[in-house]
Amino acid sequence: MENYVCPRKTWKGEKTKPVNEEMKETKNKQLDENNTQSSEDEEKSTPKSSPKIPVPSSPKSSPKIPVPRKVYKLNDIGIEEDLLEWIQTEENDFLWNTRRTDYRLPDKKRARFQQKEKALNLEEGFLSKWFEGLRDQYTKLHKRKSGDGCPMFTERQEWVLRNLKFF
Incomplete structure (x- = not known):
């Protein structure tokens, strides 16, 4: 974080440099390594003959069932x-x-x-x-x-x- 420079204007009104490119590259490498490791682990743990069943990752992806509203009316x-x-x-x-x-x-x-x-x-x-x-x-x-x-x-x-x- 030593090389990080805020992308906002400084107090003198000068524009500062954007985030260091090296930091972006290292983050991308770390993400790529994590993704390849997790996919390798999945391949080792599940046999190739069994199909993968998709599991919803969050409750937001599942459809909401509407709750019927109660009606408070008298017919007479x-x-x-x-x-x-x-x-x-x-x-x-x-x-x-x-x-x-x-x-x-x-x-x-x-x-x-x-x-x-x-x-x-x-x-x-x-x-x-x-x-x-x-x-x-x-x-x-x-x-x-x-x-x-x-x-x-x-x-x-x-x-x-x-x-x-x-x-």
Whole structure:
């Protein structure tokens, strides 16, 4: 490393010399020697009659299997409207109202959703994810981007905008 000179400009503004050519040559020789040794070792260890099986060198080369996303949708609009009325009641407004101190108590919110899930025979965590999805959809629909003009909403989007005005 004695002969190494930084390829950047010096403090005086002069350009310095690039890395010493001898160092490049020695590195190339070392790499060539290592490659020939490893290939010779492989030839000695495996018999010539057996075929070589390619093994992926890194996990990046293996294909990723997509994980299916879980869908949190209710098929009956009547049930959805009943649930939204239940959420809007004064005893449950801490589920959505950020001004309430109980809003920041996740255990209390989880327990309230679990009570309703048991009553409706739904799996655990379904209602909280369903409501989170509706709330996010309403926020995206309500806050239009500048320059979008007058958007054309689907029937479902109009329903979301109409029923989640209490936000």
